[in-house]
Amino acid sequence: MQEERRLAVLRAIVEDYVATEEPVGSRALVERHGLGVSPATVRNDMAALEDEGYITQPHTSAGRVPTDKGYRLFVDRLTTVKPMSTAEKRAISTFLEGAVDLDDVVGRSVRLLSQLTRQVAVVQYPTLSRSTVRHVELVALAPNRLLLVLILSTGRVEQRVVELAEDLGDDDLAALRRRVNGIATGAQISVAVAVLRDLAEDPHAEATTRVVVETLAEAMSDHRSDERLVVGGAANLARYGDSFDSAVRPLLEAIEEHVVLLRLLGEATTGGLVTVRIGAEGPVEQLSSTSVVTTGYGPHDDALATLGVVGPTRMDYPGTMAAVRAVARYVSRILDEA
Amino acid sequence: MQEERRLAVLRAIVEDYVATEEPVGSRALVERHGLGVSPATVRNDMAALEDEGYITQPHTSAGRVPTDKGYRLFVDRLTTVKPMSTAEKRAISTFLEGAVDLDDVVGRSVRLLSQLTRQVAVVQYPTLSRSTVRHVELVALAPNRLLLVLILSTGRVEQRVVELAEDLGDDDLAALRRRVNGIATGAQISVAVAVLRDLAEDPHAEATTRVVVETLAEAMSDHRSDERLVVGGAANLARYGDSFDSAVRPLLEAIEEHVVLLRLLGEATTGGLVTVRIGAEGPVEQLSSTSVVTTGYGPHDDALATLGVVGPTRMDYPGTMAAVRAVARYVSRILDEA
């Protein structure tokens, strides 16, 4: 039972610190939370918690602040992800409902997430590799220039221009279009790429066919698109105010470097599970004072990509986790419909 | 001739202040620039410049700092936009050369511009209204669902999904495709929209045709796309360091609010002219300590959109103007080719 109270004290410390951004002392703690014991008792508990590494004091005669380990315990054992209110749910769903295409869905998600959490939001575009080809279109820009348009099941559109060695008639173009679509349409990207590559290397095939097919395969396997992501809510960084150098600067730099952000997002998790990485647990050492809350999303509960929030270790974990989970769920549903 | 020297003094003050970020005093001035006169003389000139409002001192017994008016004079009369070195030119051109599509061109331009200027770069997508339709593609997702893909001369692709009241056979689809392309392909957006709208309102036309045509017209006239822009180099804000609240915060907020940024970019200028708006000259009062350097770009010297840089009033104007102009020129050339 002391054990229980100690955890209550830790939870109270975390909550107060997140709210006030100031080290929290024993007196304030008993006053604000109805702990039913005296400050002295709380002090004993605090001393114990400090011994175990869950909290520290910035300096003697200051209140206590949670450590990364403290936040970790808080998230693992003390957090019940609070469900969103129905009003919030409705707001989310109407906000996302109006999207006209994939870009729009992603854009809206970032904005929504950053506004809900008042933090920096990151949304990764759905991966190509697991999606299927919906249609390939070939448009003649000139007799010897072709625009390839690749439309995927996720709603993404890729385009490439190819120069041909020789002019191509309308009939040839139509035949090529039929052929390519015969191969690719409906197939999974990975499969389509393999077949197209084979054809591209077939010495019996026409040069024109080969270059077109090769470019298509390239466009499909181009991992640039896997790595596309959108960031929003950078203005929320302004609220950091203090700790500019230690927190804001590296984060701003990470935001520019999408490669770093991708590492930060990590693997997509499925089934409504939310991943929380606290401080130095993350893969980027410059960001040792920021936490990352992510989850996967995609149609049919297939985690095609990751979305989440980056913020100070001192953040409202329950609220952020709830928001991330909710947005992922609604975005997935929208992708279902499309 | 004193007049001349005074201007030299102003130029020296601006250059030194931009370089050191510190108020510049009379002694430092004569030492660093070979002005050939004594500090006392410079002091007299400074007093005159201050009377005329070109410089101020933050407080008595500090050096001088240029005012907005001072920067204005500097830009108007004292600046010779220094041409880029051939190495820089080549770097720019190879960096932009590798772009595969419009998104890529825009993305690379932002990155390039922000790296060249070490500032926040903004690139607006080419406007729809002046571009022409290259091709319209209709893809049957299901018998009663159609994906419309609209390909424009600028390389932009718009897509929409329409639900049809009744199923559509392959032949009907092909006929519709021919018809729509007959109307739109090659036409200017504004013309195409007008014709399509007419058809959409024609009571004799089939319902299916009408809904498709209507959606297309909508996609074409959708001004969302005019307003799309990409921002990069926010990490450079970290270099502000001081003046966080007065400069960085409002800028971060503006970066999120694309509407504000669009106002900030203003009208696109043609013919290699670079617009410079200094401090409060701009339309956004929160950004009274930031300057904006912009120019128009587009194929065939047709200013379809604006691109530029946002930074502190205390910036390297000659260098920034040169970079903005150079990037605009190269991007325009690339759009020419496409």
Added chain:
DNA sequence: TCTTGGCACTCTGAACAGGCGAGTGCCAAC
């Protein structure tokens, strides 16, 4: 009439000292 050296003056920013208060740790009593 412009330039220059000299000099008194002003103001900022850094460094330092002292007092206040929040918060702790420990101990003895319950």
Added chain:
DNA sequence: GTTGGCACTCGCCTGTTCAGAGTGCCAAGA
């Protein structure tokens, strides 16, 4: 195991001092 009491430790705030940078102005010189 809990509680009240008490001495103690620091960080923060305030006030003061001081050096340095830079100015404005004046009188002398070109």
